[in-house]
Structure formats: structure tokens, C-alpha cells
Amino acid sequence: MQAVTRKGMWLVAVANGILLFGYGLSLPFFTIYLISQQHLAPAMAGLVVALAGLSRCVSSAISGELADAFGRKNVMMWGLFSQIIAMFSLALCIELNAQAGWMLTCYFFTTFLGAFFRPAANAWVTDHTTPKERVEAFGMIRIGLNIGWALGPAVGGFLVRYSYSVAFYFTALLYATTILYLGRLIKDRTSKKGARRRARKPSFATMLSSLTDTRLARICLYVVMITAVNSQLVVGLSIHCKQYLQMPEYFIGWFFTINGLVVILLQQAASKWMSKHRLSTAMFWGCIAYAVGFGSVGFFSSFALIAVGVFLAGVGELIVSPGEQTMVSNIASRETRGRYLGLLMVFYNMGSALGFFVAGLLGDWVAPHYLPGPWLIVASVAVLAGIGFWRMRYQLTDDEDGKQTAPIPIKKDTITLH
Template identity: 25%
Template sequence: MKLTHTLFLIRTVNSFGWSAAMPFFAIYLEVERGVGLGVIGAAYLVSGLLSLCGQLLGGWFTDLFGSKSVMLTGYTSSIVSSTLMAYMLWAKFNVLPIILLYVGFSFFRALSNPATSALIASQKQRTQIASGFSLQTMGGNIGFGLGPAAGGILSERLGYPSVFALSALAASTALALALVLIRFDELPRTDLRVRGGSKPKLSGLLPKGKETLGFLGVVVVLFYVDGSLYTPLSLYSAGFIHLSNQEIGLLFTTNGLLIAVLQLPLIQLLERSGWINYAPTLSAILMASAYIAVANTHSFEAYIVAMAVATVGEILLTVPTQLMITALSGPSNRGAYQGYYSAATSTGRTLASFITPITFLVFNPPSHAWYVVGIVSIVGGIAHLAVHGGIERTESYPEETARNPK
């Protein structure tokens, strides 16, 4: 089996396990243990911050110790933390240690992501890298689509501890797939010991150069726009437009299905046409159009169309930006740069989850908040054009001469 296909399976399984547990922990705390919404929100905020730290450290450790070490450590730690969560919920431990363990669970789940991305980024040809990142995105969406459905059935029939038991089983499956199907010794090393056999120094893993820093800033902005498509749109659709839960579910089913079907062929088309580096700007235009449509309609059918347009925008954003961060990195800091990229996307989406809902209360009518998101999208698209030239001039891939940004 090809490496990219194996990593697709692993990402699907890992995302499935994470999404089967994550949405139901908040329900468990509120319904079963009577925890206030403020405390739950704070717990999820800390969880998000620790997940971001896990992505950063996972990237650094990948360059220092290799993808194999980080992946196996991440999956093993996920198995242990998920199993402990299932036991503590079953035994009805005090709430505080349960929340603290959940924060650790989030950290370990995020640790392995940059390591898998670094394996893809170390492939020999750009087309392989593009296909690999496309399959990773598809796997993540398939897992996130199936996980909550499985978690909902289990939590109702067997109780909340069962969703973390399922998460532990998923992490065990991911670990087994990595051990059995990935021949790490035959792959390009992700901890390349350059410069006389020494490991990369930590200072060499830090992001350098105005192109890299500018690009990461643009990623935060564009993924703020992308992140407004999820929690904020759900809250707005339910609270102001009064769509039913079933209708909101269909919106996000549309999103997941379109990504699964269109991700790979659209990226391959952009690669062949030579337009892939301009895709984030086109994404920004499509996203802005979708949000302006949301601001001006109350029809479920129109929302489906807007979601379809925004989803195409999301497809045009994710893989092209991953390719660009790969181009900016060198062989000795590829994992760290994938970690920075993951942290930037998480930062944008986290900010969207907090800021965009607040704007619903600021504007009268609340629909005007979507114009702000649309404007931010256009600004992000223009900013991408501004930094794109520097990225294009420094573009390098593993088969070319390695470049470390200065």
C-alpha cells in the first residue's frame, strides 16, 4: 500500500476516534455532572490551547527525533489517556481530575498530526505531496463525519464512558496501522541529520524570514474566515434563522460530502493548470460570496447553496496553503513548519469560534456580522497575493536543493 493511502487510513481512524468523544464530553459535564456552561467553555478553551501546543511540539519533535517516534508516542499516549478517561467517567471521579485529563487527552491527540504531515512533505515530487495532503484532508473529514454519529449512538445506549473507549480503540487501530503498514526505515528521514551528522538545533526550527512570518499571518486570517463556517454558522442558523437541528446537520453533511468527492480532483486540476498558488485568493472570494449570501437570505435551500460555495472555497484553501508552507521549509525543519502551520490554522479557527458569535450581539441586525467576515476574507485574499511572490521565488521541494529560510 502506498504511504499516502496508509496515512489517509490513519488520519480517518484518528479523526473518527477524536470526533466520537469530543462533542459529547461537554454534554456529559452539563447533563450528568451539572457543570456550568462557563466552566465548560473555559475547559474547552484550555483544551484548544493545549492542542495548539501539541501541534507545535509535535512539529519540533518530528525534526529532532523523527516522524516514527512522534507518531508512536502520540498514538500510545492517546490510548492511555482515552482509556483512563473511560475508566474515570465509569467510576464517577471528581469533575476536576476528569477535566484535567481531558485537557491532556486533547494535547496527545494533536501531537502526531505534524509528524504525518512531515512524512507527506518529504515525498519526492510535488504531485505526490499535493495528493497526499488532499487525501489527509479527505480522511479527516470522513472521520469527523462518522465519529459524532457513532459517539451519539454509543452515549445513548452504553453511556458516556463508551465514547472514550471507542476513542482508545481508534488510537490503537492507528498505532497498529502505523507499525504494520509504514516501513519507516525505507522512507526519507524527517529528522535529517545534516551538517556533519548533528541533529537540528532548536534555533533552526523557529520560523524565519518575512515570507514565512507573513504567510503564517495570512493563514491565521484566512482560517478565521474558514472557522466562521462551523460553530458561528451553527449558532446563527439555530438562534436567528431558526433552522432545525436536522437542517443544520444537512448543511454540514453537504460540507463533508463535497470535500470527500471534490478535494482530490480539484487540487489535481489546479496543479495541472499551474494556478494552485493563487487558489487561496480564489478561496477568499468564494468564501466572501458565501457569507454575503448568508447575510441576505433566510431560506434553507439558499443556505445549502452558500455552504456548497464556501466548501469549494475551503478545498481551495487547505491543501494549497500546506504546499506553500512545505515550499518555505527545508529538510531539517519540515516538521516544525508543519507544526507552525497547524497552530496557525487552529488559531484562526479558535478566534472565529469566539469573535464571530460576539459580533452577532454587536450588530443590529445580526446578519451584518457576516459582512465583516466577508470583508476579512477579501483582506486575507489580497494579503495572500502580497506574500505569494516571495513564496514563489523561494519555492523548493525535497527533490530540489534543500533551502532553509534565513
Template identity: 25%
Template structure:
């Protein structure tokens, strides 16, 4: 019998790499599945606001505030993951998110919705840097692509069922979305509290003030990656903001949108591991470039799609880009980061997605209001730009890294 734990990583297949992962990785993935299944509010927030009578511009503003919360969450979550501990940060994030979502469900005034949506963006996403850092703690460099691929499989298995369920609930009462999201957040918090290890934790005095910022600022490859990530994420987040508005204005229902987004999740559940078994054999940067180009192309083709089948094709194209890009990107960041700064490197990457979520809805809605075709062409251009920027993200040769 082959001993998977002693087999060199480069000789393992993806399936063998996944089978050799430690038990806490599987527990973390189970918690991620539960949480992602119940992430109803972020997906349907713009439709909820339109249903409540807010304009496209107001809905874009509120969703941008969720993105602002994401920016704060990435920075704060990364810092807390290194200082408070990975597990403790996940617990704090999930329990506070549950409380915030219940409060948001009862808010009526726009100003209060803006404040609570910002808090929801902060608390719901603060766990992400800690979760990624914990995976990096549990799995050594060179074996992380299978770990992140498994975590994404769990997340997207939840996402495959979640939007369809959310669409069903939203057609009856949007309140059910907030309650369900809060409950699943609390369940993930309990799983983390009871079953996850603390992970690496930097003690006070173990690093000089400002060391993390200086290290990241000097990491040229990582900086190019971060700028590219902002552009790719800007395009990707149109799926949750302008894409559903475009569908509704094209005569499609909430359920149609839920089914299209579930198609994304189902494709990832069944196809991402086969994709990753191929992409893990290649250097990270070319793989990331192909992923960025496919995401841009998929959204660009919305300019000519008119039927539900045509929109399903566009979703599958940008989903293919996501499947190529995401597992390799997560492992790239983990391998690039010093161990004591894992949380903050993951947090810095999360900041780029938060910035895109903050800027994307407002800019996207403004362009959509002027020209739907113009928005989707812009997405294609940004996909190309993101790929070109990745040429500067090649890390310096490191004999201790597999990439």
C-alpha cells in the same frame, strides 16, 4: 503502457499522480481515515458541554482550551517529528490521545474538564505535523499536491460518515463518543507502529541551536502565509463552535447539525479531487486567495440563512473554499520548507490553526451572544483580510520548485 514513475510531474494528470504514489502514502491515508472517522469529541464537544449544563461562555472556554492544546501540539509535534521521527510521533500521539479521551469522559468538575480537554487537544493533534512531514518525505517536490489531496480525501471520507454517526450516538449517550474516539485513535497508532516508515529524522548535533526559529523568522513569504492562516482558521473553526449553537438557537437538532457537517465531508469526498485537478495547474497564491474568500463568504451568509436548505447552501460555499485552499496550502508549506525542518514548518502552520481554535470559540461565542449577524459579518471581513495578506506570501523564485 505509460510509466508513471518516470513521467515528469507537470505532464501527469491528478489521477496519474495519485496512482504513482508509494505504498506508505496509502497506508498513512488509511490510518488517517480511521482516525478522522472517530474524531467525535472535537466536533460535538460544545454540544456535550451544553447538555451537561454549562453556559455558552463556559463551553467556549473549554473548547478554547482544546485549541490551546492544539497550539502546544503543533509546536511539540513538529519538533518531535524532526527529532523523534515521524512514525514514532504518530504512535505517541495516538496512544496518549486514547488514554486522555477515556479520562475526559469520566470528568465532572469544570476545572478537571479544562485540564483534560487541554491534554486532549495536545495529544489528539500532535500527530499532524509528523503526518504531513512524512508525506513530504515520501513524495518529492512538485508531486505533493496529489499526495496531500489523497490524504484529505481519506480524512474527509472519514469525516463524511463520522459526524452523522456521532450525532446518532450523542442522541443516546455522549459517553459513546469518547469511547469511539479513543478506539479509533488506538487503531491509527497500531497502523503507524506496524506499517509506516520512520521518515527523515534530524540527529543530535546536525543543526545549530535555534536554527529552525531563525530560518522561519527570515522566511517573509511563510510569515505572511501564517498570519493569513490564523484569520482563515478563525473563520473555519466557527463550524465546530458557534455554528452548532446558532443552529440550536434557530430551532434545529443535533442530528441536523451532524447532517450539515457530513454534507461538508461528502462534498469533499466527491468533489475535491476534481477541484484539485484544476487548481494544481495554477500558482499557489491566487488559488489560496480564492479559497480564503469563499470560506469567508460562506460563513457571512449565515447572517441571512433561516432554513435548513439555506444553511446547506452556506456550508457548500465555505466547503468549496476549503476544497480550493487546503490541498494547495499543504503542498505550499511542504515545498517551502527545507527537508530537515519539514516537521517544524508544518508545526508552525499547525500553530496558526491551534491559535485560531484557542481564540475563535471564546471570541466567537462572545460576539454571538451579542449579535449573531455581527459574528457572521465579521467572518466575511476576516476572509477578505486573509486573502489580501496572501499577496505577501509569494515565495522567492526557486528553480527547484514547481510553485
């Protein structure tokens, strides 16, 4: 990867890290807030988070389509600006102990607007990389994300012991910092076709027709499954540790931190390993790591042993997350990158919402009768997703599956940086 390209990827990676640090300060603890402060049942709290997650499906699709039409950077900036307003409003509602309706409305807007950044940012990354560079590029993004994820919940776990609203105010402040940082340092790639691309009108009516590409449809299905598995880290693990093991909030925050540290420390090695194998093969083994990690959680009651399961699940994440983004990027044309990556995030968020909701149901209906039960169900879903990704090799070319048979000369464009 050229030096200028690598610099651009690290700029976006740092921005993602700041954003996820802000997210980790507050939003992972909203489920606990609803259960402990608003006295909602776990299933109802899971439903609230799930419905909010579904709103991200809509906004992800909108973001991808707008990024193709109006530019990646414009969508990133306006999405962040709107989310700052929503996050500040949510913090104010919590501080003033506002009626639940106002609080949940602000939470829904925060979640909806929070999905605008990633599809546009991922399309920006794809614009400036070749297919062989994308695993490494998205791996770099994952490092930035997980530095934020490692630090955010650890700090947030202590903040919420004293004030939930302060944690949300800090999140809004960090989002504002990201706008100032990113807005000055990156620009969209320009070309002779730039004027035509900017003039293109978004076509939401035809957007879903992209799923007639059976390869995209199958990838999205498996992404729903494995993302539902991954979401157990936020809701399922919180319910398991707080409701049944009576662990303090800061222990739960440290589990999130361990998950993030896995990616920070091992992502580069994982990216190099993935570059030597087919994406479909790597995705299979990533799903198996998820299955073993989360499948073991229900059998443990100590912090150390649960941390081992979280570590293994983190290994699965550092393979699956950049792999799914790379696979979708590789099958998309330049004109549909934003749309395809937006649709990927639609199904990613759909999987998260499904996982949040199912976590609440499993915590209420399965765990009281057999504590390892929810985690064995989660592990089974991870194995099925892994088999699905493995079979994608029969629908992908060697290049699309990350295995080039011969060097392909590609003319590189220059990234404009301030």
C-alpha cells in the same frame, strides 16, 4: 506520482480518516455538552474550547521539532498512544459526571496530545513527494480526513442523543485501531544521512527564530485568519443553529457531514485545477468561497439553505487546506520540514482557538442584535486572508508557488512499506 508513492499517501490518508472519524464522533459535540448539560454560557463554552485549542499550538511545535530529531513515525505512534489514555479518561469523567475540574483537565490533555500526529504525518508526506506532487498528496490526505469528517459527526449526532460518554469511548477505540493499522504498514524513509538526522537534538530555543523567514511568517498570519473562519463550522454554526434556530443536534451533525462530503467528492478535481494555477491564485479563490459560504449563513433559517452555505465553505476548505500545507512545504528545507510544518500547525491551532472564542463572543453579543452580523464579520476576515495569500506571489519563486517553468529532474527515493 509513482505507484509506490501513491500507495504510501493513501495509507496515511486512511489513517487520517480513521482519526477524524473518531474525532467527529465526540469532540465537535463537546461545546453542546458544556452548554446543555453543564449549563455554561456560550461565551464561556467558547472560551474553554479556545483555551484547549491554544494548547495544541504548543504540542504542534513540539511534534514538528521531535519529528525532525527522532523520526516521523515514532512521533505519530507515541502521540496517538498518549491521546488514547486521555480520551478514555475524558469519557470516564463524563460517564461518572465527575467534577468540572477533572473533566476539563482531561479535555485539555486530549486536545493537547491530539496535535502530535498531523505535523509528523505531514512531514512524512513531504519526505516522499516532490514539490509538484504535494498538492495532489495533501489533497489525498484531505479526502481521507473528510471521509472521516463526513461519517463521524453524522454518527456522533445520534450517539450523543443517548450518551455522550459512549461517543468518547468509541473515539478512544478508533484511535487504538489507528495505531495497530499504521504501525504495521509504514516506515520512515532511510538514507545514508539517517543516523545523523536521528542523532540531532531538538532545539526548541531556536525554533521560533524560523519566523524570521518573512515568507513563513506571512503565510502563518494568513493561516490564523482563514482557520479562524473555518472554525466557525464547529462552534459558530453550533451556537447559531442550536441557540437561535433551535435545530436538533443531528441536523448540526449533518452540516458537518455535508462539509466532509464536499471534499470527498471534489478534492481530486480541485487538486487537478490547483496544479494548473499558482498556489497564491488558488488560495485567493478558496478564501472567497469561504467568504460567500459563511457570509450567507446568517441570512438563512432553513436546513437546506444553510447547507448551501456550508457546501460553499467546504469548497473553500478543499482548496485552502492542501494549498497552505504545500506552500509551507515548498519553502522549507529537508532539515526543517518538520519544524516548518509544526509551526504551521501552531498557527493553524491558534486560528482555531481564536475562532472558537470569537464565535462565542459573537454569539452572545452580536447575534442577538443582528443575526447575520457574526457571519458578515467572518466573511470579511476570509476576504482579507485571500488578499494576503494573493500577494504572496511576490515573495515566492515559480516553483514554490506551484508553477514550474521547466521540468526539474529529481531523484526519487523508495518508500518502504510492509
